[in-house]
Amino acid sequence: GQSLEQPSEVTAVEGAIVQINCTYQTSGFYGLSWYQQHDGGAPTFLSYNGLDGLEETGRFSSFLSRSDSYGYLLLQELQMKDSASYFCAVRDYGQNFVFGPGTRLSVLP
Amino acid sequence: KAGVTQTPRYLIKTRGQQVTLSCSPISGHRSVSWYQQTPGQGLQFLFEYFSETQRNKGNFPGRFSGRQFSNSRSEMNVSTLELGDSALYLCASSPRGQETQYFGPGTRLLVL
Numbered sequence: 001g002q003s004l005e006q007p008s009e010v011t012a013v014e015g016a017i018v019q020i021n022c023t024y025q026t027s028g029f030y031g032l033s034w035y036q037q038h039d040g041g042a043p044t045f046l047s048y049n050g051l052d053g054l055e056e057t058g059r060f061s062s063f064l065s066r067s068d069s070y071g072y073l074l075l076q077e078l079q080m081k082d083s084a085s086y087f088c089a090v091r092d093y094g095q096n097f098v099f100g101p102g103t104r105l106s107v108l109p
Numbered sequence: 110k111a112g113v114t115q116t117p118r119y120l121i122k123t124r125g126q127q128v129t130l131s132c133s134p135i136s137g138h139r140s141v142s143w144y145q146q147t148p149g150q151g152l153q154f155l156f157e158y159f160s161e162t163q164r165n166k167g168n169f170p171g172r173f174s175g176r177q178f179s180n181s182r183s184e185m186n187v188s189t190l191e192l193g194d195s196a197l198y199l200c201a202s203s204p205r206g207q208e209t210q211y212f213g214p215g216t217r218l219l220v221l
Contacts, residue, residue, distance in 0.1 A: 031208050042199060042212040043152070050208070087152060091208055095165040097142060099152040 002026040002092050004100035011106045012078055020073045020103045022088030029090035029098075032064045032071045037102070038084045046086075047073065075105070083107045110135055113213035115200050121219045127188040130216045134181050134202030140164075141183040142210060143175060146197040155198075158183055187218075195220045 004024045012018040022032065031050035035043040049055050049064035049071060061074040075082055088100040114133045122128050134141050143155040154167040158177035175185040181202075187194055197217050201210035 033208055033210075035210075035212075042214050043201075043210075045209045045211065048208055089152075095157065096167060097144075097154045097157070097210075099144075099154070101151045 002029075002090065002096070002098040004088055004090065004098060006086075006088060006100040006103045008101070009104045009106070011108065013108045014078055014080060016078050017074065017076045018078060018105065020075070020086050020088075020105070022071045022073070022100055024069050024071075024088075024090065024100075026090060026092055026098070028093040030093075031090070032062070033089045034060075034062050034073045035087045035089060035099075036084050037087065043087060078107050080107050080109065110137075113200060113202050113211055115198075115213040115216050117216060118214065119217050119219075121221065122190050123221050124190055124192060126190050127186060128190060128218060129184055129186045130198055130200075130218075132183045132185075132200030132202075132213060134183070134200075135204075135211055138202035138204055138211070139181050140203040140205070141177055141181065142201045142203070143183070143185050144199040144201065145169075146199055146215070147195075152199070155185065190220045192220050194218065 033048045034046040037043040047062035054063045059076045064071040085102045085104050087102045116131045140159045142157040146152045156166040157164045161177045172188045177183045197215045199215045201212045
């Protein structure tokens with residue numbers, strides 16, 4: 001089966017940089033996506049890596065290394081509004097979507 | 110463009126009943142996926158529909174079913190509800206050929 005692993009919680013202060021890791025065991029997938037979900041809200045798309053390397057979107061960057069079965073989401077210049085849960089996700093070659101368990105980020109003043 | 114909409118937003122049912130949830134995707138999106146989200150199990154994939162056909166299905170019992178209409182609107186049905194079916198049910202739509210999913214606000218189902 002497919003499985004994604006993420007740290008359950010991460011805490012950082014405003015203005016800092018935080019990295020949320022995602023390691024996976026899957027036979028094959030098209031790309032690694034990241035989603036943000038605030039309490040009581042729906043997941044919203046942040047970033048997608050179809051190829052190995054770094055993708056940058058404003059304060060958010062995402063990285064994928066298929067050879068290392070590893071990816072991460074990098075959040076820079078943290079703001080209080082970044083406090084949320086972050087999920088990595090893949091669509092495997094069986095066309096199923098698999099989400100990681102989520103990382104709860106708390107940004108402190 | 111309007112986002113993904115889901116109805117109803119909240120629902121209370123009792124064990125043994127059945128429920129139907131509705132999802133309207135973003136205009137032009139033909140792929141619709143359904144997820145169950147619970148604190149213990151996280152986001153779990155239920156099934157995906159594309160052009161009125163179920164493309165794939167997650168590891169859920171046959172009590173969970175769905176369909177998609179010609180206008181891409183989708184419904185999911187859960188029969189013989191169990192307490193463990195209490196969850197947030199999310200629908201997401203995707204543009205053709207893209208991995209990005211756009212989620213609706215969800216339907217929060219409580220089974221008593």
